[in-house]
Amino acid sequence: MPEPVDELPITTGDDVVRVRQAVRARAGAAQLSLVDQTKLITAASELARNTLVHGGSGVARVETVERQGRRGVKAVFTDHGPGIADVEKALTDGFTTGSGLGLGLGGSRRLVDEFVLETAVGKGTTVTVIKWTR
Amino acid sequence: MDRVPILSLGDVLLVSMQVDLQDESVVALQEDLAERIVDSGASGVVIDISAVEIVDSFIGRMFATIASLSKVLDAETVVVGMRPAVAITLVELGLSLQGVRTALDLERGLAALRQRRAERGIPLSDESDEADEAVEAPAAAGD
Numbered sequence: 001m002p003e004p005v006d007e008l009p010i011t012t013g014d015d016v017v018r019v020r021q022a023v024r025a026r027a028g029a030a031q032l033s034l035v036d037q038t039k040l041i042t043a044a045s046e047l048a049r050n051t052l053v054h055g056g057s058g059v060a061r062v063e064t065v066e067r068q069g070r071r072g073v074k075a076v077f078t079d080h081g082p083g084i085a086d087v088e089k090a091l092t093d094g095f096t097t098g099s100g101l102g103l104g105l106g107g108s109r110r111l112v113d114e115f116v117l118e119t120a121v122g123k124g125t126t127v128t129v130i131k132w133t134r
Numbered sequence: 135m136d137r138v139p140i141l142s143l144g145d146v147l148l149v150s151m152q153v154d155l156q157d158e159s160v161v162a163l164q165e166d167l168a169e170r171i172v173d174s175g176a177s178g179v180v181i182d183i184s185a186v187e188i189v190d191s192f193i194g195r196m197f198a199t200i201a202s203l204s205k206v207l208d209a210e211t212v213v214v215g216m217r218p219a220v221a222i223t224l225v226e227l228g229l230s231l232q233g234v235r236t237a238l239d240l241e242r243g244l245a246a247l248r249q250r251r252a253e254r255g256i257p258l259s260d261e262s263d264e265a266d267e268a269v270e271a272p273a274a275a276g277d
Contacts, residue, residue, distance in 0.1 A: 001230050035222055042189070068274065106228070107191060107229075111226055
């Protein structure tokens, strides 16, 4: 492993691409299956875009984790944007405050094994996702 | 910002997505395609995504937008070459790509466009001579 944690700023569209690439590198090294890699990278892409579009900007932290002999890749997305007032609603497919499809949060939750959303109105949002090897 | 090259193949426009695109490039492609359809009078658009490792909701929406856009401009769009892992992920993500025609590979995509043209009684122009020839290749090769 090169670095214990990749820490990537998300302030432009190019940064979203870089997050995808960092997650792809970790997922490949952790030997996730091709389908699981694709799911995780797709979820990371949605969440990184959320960080940029809704949070204004933020940071992604990507790391390889291990639990009970299984390896996984964890990605944490943090912004200091407006936060989410109604979490249940935000996780519902089709709900959007922007111009998107409203699949970002709910959709990415379906693509990963663990999904934790912490948010406070006026303070920001942190989304943590993990995908484990099978 | 990377700009995706658009090639002409007979009266079909061919877009081969090669690099990991940022959202701005995806939006630019939409606009470039609309212009090229009108300028060239193309009857079809093929978007080859066989090199694309992920399709998220933004790119998926772009496919749907291009499909409806081309329809309004009297052209048909076919998305070809989707990888199995991408298809599985798209479905789980909840994207149905409604209104987007797909084919397994480039050959089948072109065949579908030809068939549609024949059904509409448009004579097959000069395609047999020029089908293998990329008429115009923009400077930026996307790989």
